Amino acid sequence: MADEENSPELNPEKITPEQNDVHADRAKPTTKMSLLQWMEITVSEPEKRTNASMKMQDTYIVYLIETRVTDENMKGYSDGATSLWRRYSEFELLKNYLETTYPTIIIPPLPEKKATYTWQNAPTDKFDPEFIERRRAALEVFLLRIASHTILSTDKIFMGFMQQDSGWKDAVYSTDFQSKAESKLKAISASFRLRKPDRRFEEVKNYANELQTNISNILKYRARMADKLYAIHKVHGNYARVFGEWSCIEKDMSEPLQSAGHYMDVLASSIDPMLEEEEHFADQLKEYLAFSDSLRSVCRKYECVQYDLERADDNLSAKAKERDLLVQGKSPGTFSLSGVKSKLFGSDTPEQRELKIKQLEEQIKQAEIELKQATQETQLHVQSALKDIERFKRQKTKDLQEIFTNYAIMQIKQCKKGIAIWTSAKDCFVKM
Amino acid sequence: MAEETATPHSVKDDAELDSSPTKAADENVKFRDPLLSGFDRESDDDGMESLDLNASIKSDQTVSRSSSLIANFKLDEDADAETKDLFIVVDDPEKHTSTLESYITFRVQTKTNRSEFDGAELSVRRRYNDFLWLRQRLEETYCTHLVPPLPAKHSLKRLDRFSPEFLRVREGALQKFLTRLADHPVLSFDKNLFVFLTAKAWEFQAHKKQGSGIFSRVTDSLHNMGASYMMKNRPPEFVVMHEYIQTFGEKLGVMDRISQRILKESTEYLTELTEWAPCFMLWANSEDKLKASLLAMSKNIEECCKELKDMIDSTEDDFAQPLKEYILYTESVKGVLRRRDAMQMEYDMIVEELAKKKEEREQIKTSDQTYSIGAFLGKDPEDVKETKREKLEQQLVDLTQQMDMLNDRLVVANADLKADMERWHINKQRDMKEIFLNMAERNIQYYERCLEKWENTVRDIHPRNENAEDGIIVSS
Numbered sequence A: 001m002a003d004e005e006n007s008p009e010l011n012p013e014k015i016t017p018e019q020n021d022v023h024a025d026r027a028k029p030t031t032k033m034s035l036l037q038w039m040e041i042t043v044s045e046p047e048k049r050t051n052a053s054m055k056m057q058d059t060y061i062v063y064l065i066e067t068r069v070t071d072e073n074m075k076g077y078s079d080g081a082t083s084l085w086r087r088y089s090e091f092e093l094l095k096n097y098l099e100t101t102y103p104t105i106i107i108p109p110l111p112e113k114k115a116t117y118t119w120q121n122a123p124t125d126k127f128d129p130e131f132i133e134r135r136r137a138a139l140e141v142f143l144l145r146i147a148s149h150t151i152l153s154t155d156k157i158f159m160g161f162m163q164q165d166s167g168w169k170d171a172v173y174s175t176d177f178q179s180k181a182e183s184k185l186k187a188i189s190a191s192f193r194l195r196k197p198d199r200r201f202e203e204v205k206n207y208a209n210e211l212q213t214n215i216s217n218i219l220k221y222r223a224r225m226a227d228k229l230y231a232i233h234k235v236h237g238n239y240a241r242v243f244g245e246w247s248c249i250e251k252d253m254s255e256p257l258q259s260a261g262h263y264m265d266v267l268a269s270s271i272d273p274m275l276e277e278e279e280h281f282a283d284q285l286k287e288y289l290a291f292s293d294s295l296r297s298v299c300r301k302y303e304c305v306q307y308d309l310e311r312a313d314d315n316l317s318a319k320a321k322e323r324d325l326l327v328q329g330k331s332p333g334t335f336s337l338s339g340v341k342s343k344l345f346g347s348d349t350p351e352q353r354e355l356k357i358k359q360l361e362e363q364i365k366q367a368e369i370e371l372k373q374a375t376q377e378t379q380l381h382v383q384s385a386l387k388d389i390e391r392f393k394r395q396k397t398k399d400l401q402e403i404f405t406n407y408a409i410m411q412i413k414q415c416k417k418g419i420a421i422w423t424s425a426k427d428c429f430v431k432m
Numbered sequence B: 001m002a003e004e005t006a007t008p009h010s011v012k013d014d015a016e017l018d019s020s021p022t023k024a025a026d027e028n029v030k031f032r033d034p035l036l037s038g039f040d041r042e043s044d045d046d047g048m049e050s051l052d053l054n055a056s057i058k059s060d061q062t063v064s065r066s067s068s069l070i071a072n073f074k075l076d077e078d079a080d081a082e083t084k085d086l087f088i089v090v091d092d093p094e095k096h097t098s099t100l101e102s103y104i105t106f107r108v109q110t111k112t113n114r115s116e117f118d119g120a121e122l123s124v125r126r127r128y129n130d131f132l133w134l135r136q137r138l139e140e141t142y143c144t145h146l147v148p149p150l151p152a153k154h155s156l157k158r159l160d161r162f163s164p165e166f167l168r169v170r171e172g173a174l175q176k177f178l179t180r181l182a183d184h185p186v187l188s189f190d191k192n193l194f195v196f197l198t199a200k201a202w203e204f205q206a207h208k209k210q211g212s213g214i215f216s217r218v219t220d221s222l223h224n225m226g227a228s229y230m231m232k233n234r235p236p237e238f239v240v241m242h243e244y245i246q247t248f249g250e251k252l253g254v255m256d257r258i259s260q261r262i263l264k265e266s267t268e269y270l271t272e273l274t275e276w277a278p279c280f281m282l283w284a285n286s287e288d289k290l291k292a293s294l295l296a297m298s299k300n301i302e303e304c305c306k307e308l309k310d311m312i313d314s315t316e317d318d319f320a321q322p323l324k325e326y327i328l329y330t331e332s333v334k335g336v337l338r339r340r341d342a343m344q345m346e347y348d349m350i351v352e353e354l355a356k357k358k359e360e361r362e363q364i365k366t367s368d369q370t371y372s373i374g375a376f377l378g379k380d381p382e383d384v385k386e387t388k389r390e391k392l393e394q395q396l397v398d399l400t401q402q403m404d405m406l407n408d409r410l411v412v413a414n415a416d417l418k419a420d421m422e423r424w425h426i427n428k429q430r431d432m433k434e435i436f437l438n439m440a441e442r443n444i445q446y447y448e449r450c451l452e453k454w455e456n457t458v459r460d461i462h463p464r465n466e467n468a469e470d471g472i473i474v475s476s
Helices: A088-101 A129-147 A156-163 A168-174 A184-193 A199-247 A254-327 A337-345 A350-430 B009-015 B060-073 B079-083 B128-141 B164-182 B191-198 B201-209 B213-228 B236-285 B291-366 B381-461
Strands: A039-052 A057-069 A081-087 B086-097 B102-112 B123-127
Touching: A039 A129, A057 A088, A057 A129, A057 A156, A081 A088, A081 A156, A088 A129, A088 A156, A088 A168, A129 A156, A129 A254, A156 A168, A184 A254, A199 A254, A199 A350, A199 B236, A254 A350, A350 B291, A350 B381, B086 B164, B102 B128, B102 B164, B102 B191, B123 B128, B123 B191, B123 B201, B128 B164, B128 B191, B128 B201, B164 B291, B191 B201, B236 B291, B236 B381, B291 B381
Parallel strands: none
Antiparallel strands: A039 A057, A057 A081, B086 B102, B102 B123
């Protein structure tokens, strides 16, 4: 995982999740550091497909993935756009592949499978057009994040996902990435049995947990608030009706009442687009909620690597100790296997001992090499992981600041709308 | 016979009492006091012509009502503003504790040019029960005038009756009550009101004790009768009033329920919002570069909570409460309309009775008493006839007297009520306008304040020392 970056600050990983179309990067002219700088990627046009399989109907949604080279210097510029269809499960396959293949990178998360933190009017059915639309947007962000990562964007399978219509799945499986995946058992052992875990990863793990809790709480209350806000606005609509009925028995007040009633209706229906916009805010937070899983995943992978290192170290120590004992002529302890063997079958002859010592020397040499390798690998792993974690942190700060800013702007818009509606209503009341 | 069944309405026609009060001032010359003009119907009825005008001016009640008629018709739309000469202020609640109970008194200050108030004590202290007493006496004395309502005895929110919130709302309602009385051309001159405004504590207590049981019983019975009687002859303007008040009361009730629901949802929304702010603060604890932004969000949400709470509280006080008061007011108007109906019913019954007796008298003339009970007992049939005829004549005289009295009363009541209703409509329009203007203004203010706060937050999310400027694309 050689690094080609000059310095972190020039990382062109500024994607803007709010926009559906990301155009080629404007700033950095010299080194093309990520795919996004010279390629345009879009996810669009969700469509329903049905597979008549033996058991039952399998209905699912596919999304259109299009790419287009935007830099005339890059290969493929004159080829025009590519397009193919992918479904959610294929995105999952891609993600799993990337996770296993790049254990030191924080892989972007996929949108949720089922709707969470919903309120009364939010769509929960996965075939609901609103839900599908939000999912489409999130899938696009997923691809854009990968494309903007210096390392991930160069992956062939990723490119194939976007451009290789047939045979992609075979290509993925042929990389045999599944075998590289750490077994769950090993991961659990690793997390418990490390002797010298790197403090920094402990901190990242704790941070990930806190992030998850914090965002969960925010999403929980937001959903409840959406509920109440919806009710408040809709109930105001009842004023429209009663004003209309009241205006029938009045003379001077009749017209102003009816006009005011109209504005109460406007108020009631104004909440729908507002809450739809707010769902977008919730989706962005949900992405970061899922990122906490990615963070933990990277930490787990470090723990496995560290576990392997410590085991290699233990192995070497054990072998060395055994050799030392043999050399010193001491018989191994009564409770070791060799001890039992010698008790039962008698001790080794000097020739046998020599042989054993030689064997051990070989094994020790091997173990030393292995330990050196493991140490090196672990070092590289740690370096790479920590670097990506730093990248993530910077991205996260930027993203979240933008998310909050957009939320504030949304609230400002809502307030302005409220002022406008009530001012109109007030103008009606003045004429009463 | 048709004339006798004519409602007092016909009299009013002649007297042009239908003209709106605004025209009355100019048309004073056309005004004819129905009590003096007599009954200008073509009547060949001897009994009617023997009407003793003085007989109808019997009680104090009628006198005050006739003067009220005149007073009512001098009223024009801006009467309140131009001729307002009685100003009352209610303020300064104070707690009193005695061995038996504790209660609150309010200071009632009067400012006026009226001569009868000369030298009178113009600042007194009164408690809620005193207001209740006053209202009761006014209702009894002027049973066909609209007496403004008082606030409910107990708070709907079950507030402590000594809490400043409760007292503030009550003080406002009592103030409105007295202001409406002061603006009323008849009620404001009431003796009991005068005592209420001026008497010292012990004087006032003594005055209160003077009973008025008779009147309350009369009002009740009238009330009950009116409720069960099917109004056939109700004059069209009162039909309109009845229907209006019915529907208006209904609509007020609907609006009250809507506002209660909104308040409930708003309060729950506030609860959630209050829980939301600390979420951001907690998050800030685990962040470094993001700390400032998160704290900015948290602080802002807290401030929006304050604004929301203010709005909820003032909606309760300035919208929900006045609405409820108007519902009470509507109920009391209905009561007065019913009392008027009762009076009309009494009158109608007498008229029917009178017609029946006249019918009988005619029949007697041509009847044959040979088979009557009197003849059976040995009397001369002619004598029996004569006796019966005399008895009937006397009954006719009595009934006619009664009818006249009831007619007077009804005419006056109708005039009072009509004038009061017109005034009530004007006030209602003004009050409703104020209530709803306030509601709109309150909402506007709330949104304006929140807008300001969010604008500040946008600034605070990106502190200047971060070079976060590059790459931030803020979507429009």
